[in-house]
Amino acid sequence: xxxxxxxxxxxxxxxxxxxxxxxxxxxxxxxxxxxxxxxxxxxxxxxxxxxxxxxxxxxxxxxxxxxxxxxxxxxxxxxxxxxxxxxxxxxxxxxxxxxxxxxxxxxxxxxxx
Amino acid sequence: xxxxxxxxxxxxxxxxxxxxxxxxxxxxxxxxxxxxxxxxxxxxxxxxxxxxxxxxxxxxxxxxxxxxxxxxxxxxxxxxxxxxxxxxxxxxxxxxxxxxxxxxxxxxxxxxx
Numbered sequence: 628x629x630x631x632x633x634x635x636x637x638x639x640x641x642x643x644x645x646x647x648x649x650x651x652x653x654x655x656x657x658x659x660x661x662x663x664x665x666x667x668x669x670x671x672x673x674x675x676x677x678x679x680x681x682x683x684x685x686x687x688x689x690x691x692x693x694x695x696x697x698x699x700x701x702x703x704x705x706x707x708x709x710x711x712x713x714x715x716x717x718x719x720x721x722x723x724x725x726x727x728x729x730x731x732x733x734x735x736x737x738x739x740x
Numbered sequence: 741x742x743x744x745x746x747x748x749x750x751x752x753x754x755x756x757x758x759x760x761x762x763x764x765x766x767x768x769x770x771x772x773x774x775x776x777x778x779x780x781x782x783x784x785x786x787x788x789x790x791x792x793x794x795x796x797x798x799x800x801x802x803x804x805x806x807x808x809x810x811x812x813x814x815x816x817x818x819x820x821x822x823x824x825x826x827x828x829x830x831x832x833x834x835x836x837x838x839x840x841x842x843x844x845x846x847x848x849x850x851x852x853x
Contacts, residue, residue: 733782
């Protein structure tokens with residue numbers, strides 16, 4: 628069975644450019660989470676969706692970050708414009724609504740020069 | 741607010757040594773508690789969980805007991821292997837927050853042959 632799929636796996640871009648990260652959750656899951664992992668701040672929840680509706684975006688760092696979930700099988704996290712401090716590994720995870728276990732994707736390693 | 745605190749790493753052990761990674765939490769109500777593991781270059785995966793006081797979660801030789809009186813959920817393993825080298829995250833979830841997990845900062849474990 629396919630797990631959570633993220634693309635790209637690695638992204639290198641220059642400051643000021645737009646970056647779009649993509650996630651395909653496990654089929655049948657109806658909760659989706661975006662996390663950011665850095666050495667300094669650890670693992671942070673950015674936003675999560677239930678049934679494609681954003682429930683809590685209090686972790687989104689600023690207006691440069693936006694996330695969408697147009698349907699149950701696809702979500703994007705966009706950074707515009709990107710800054711060097713956005714460099715991190717971004718994880719997408721999915722679960723059944725209210726379920727205990729979250730299933731993580733392999734992550735996207737973003738480097739902003 | 742709710743939070744999780746883990747012992748700082750890295751923890752370095754020899755193969756077959758006993759492992760303890762301390763985890764304490766602050767939360768109102770009765771959260772569920774989890775240990776997730778992250779192997780190098782991968783996303784997190786659930787290791788074990790406990791949903792109420794005095795429950796013991798176990799998996800792959802790892803154990804943790806939900807201690808409400810000490811607000812702790814320490815991870816233990818009697819004999820570690822090189823393959824256990826990873827980063828371990830303690831986390832809590834409260835059903836009133838939907839699927840949101842609150843993670844500790846992670847503890848890196850390195851097991852030497």
